[in-house]
Amino acid sequence: MENREERIASIVLIIFSAAYLTGAFFIPMPVLKQQLGPGGFPIAIGFAMLILACIYAWRQFRGGGAAKETKETEEEIEKRAAIIGAEEKIEKKADLKTMGFILGLMLFYAFFFEILGYAISTFLMFMAGTLYLDRRHPVRDGVIAVISSFVLYYIFTLLLRVQLPAGLLKFLEF
Numbered sequence: 001m002e003n004r005e006e007r008i009a010s011i012v013l014i015i016f017s018a019a020y021l022t023g024a025f026f027i028p029m030p031v032l033k034q035q036l037g038p039g040g041f042p043i044a045i046g047f048a049m050l051i052l053a054c055i056y057a058w059r060q061f062r063g064g065g066a067a068k069e070t071k072e073t074e075e076e077i078e079k080r081a082a083i084i085g086a087e088e089k090i091e092k093k094a095d096l097k098t099m100g101f102i103l104g105l106m107l108f109y110a111f112f113f114e115i116l117g118y119a120i121s122t123f124l125m126f127m128a129g130t131l132y133l134d135r136r137h138p139v140r141d142g143v144i145a146v147i148s149s150f151v152l153y154y155i156f157t158l159l160l161r162v163q164l165p166a167g168l169l170k171f172l173e174f
Contacts, residue, residue: 003060009056010053010060013056013057014050016053020046021046022046023046024039024042024043024046098133106125112124114165117153117165117167117169118153118164118167119149119153119167119169120167122145122149123150126144127142
């Protein structure tokens with residue numbers, strides 16, 4: 001079986017999508033009735049993920065996946081990687097150390113999201129991830145991390161009135 005990994009991945013994606021969609025339906029509705037409650041967007045994302053996962057699985061089990069498509073030569077892959085500056089990212093085997101670090105980082109984010117708040121936990125996760133994966137642009141990455149965490153936090157809480165966890169910012173009266 002040439003595409004066994006893709007078939008397993010497609011099944012895992014369907015299970016994950018179904019679990020995400022199920023969880024989205026359990027998001028509590030606010031006391032005030034709204035046309036689109038807080039669960040609307042996650043439910044839409046869940047349906048989209050489930051549809052795409054089913055299409056992917058169908059292609060893999062039907063035999064129309066990567067095994068049937070024209071294979072790219074290693075030279076073509078290296079050329080395409082060079083265009084976007086990702087030559088060093090081409091590897092034949094998964095980097096388990098990197099995958100483990102990113103998984104640990106995601107678990108840290110999930111655990112400390114409420115405690116530290118959206119802005120601080122997002123900033124820390126973004127910076128840790130970018131510094132681990134690419135240390136060449138720490139100033140640029142820091143600016144992006146501040147914008148993507150603190151500025152978005154204030155846009156959502158002040159302008160859009162969407163309550164994100166404040167965490168430590170609550171004690172600073174922000």
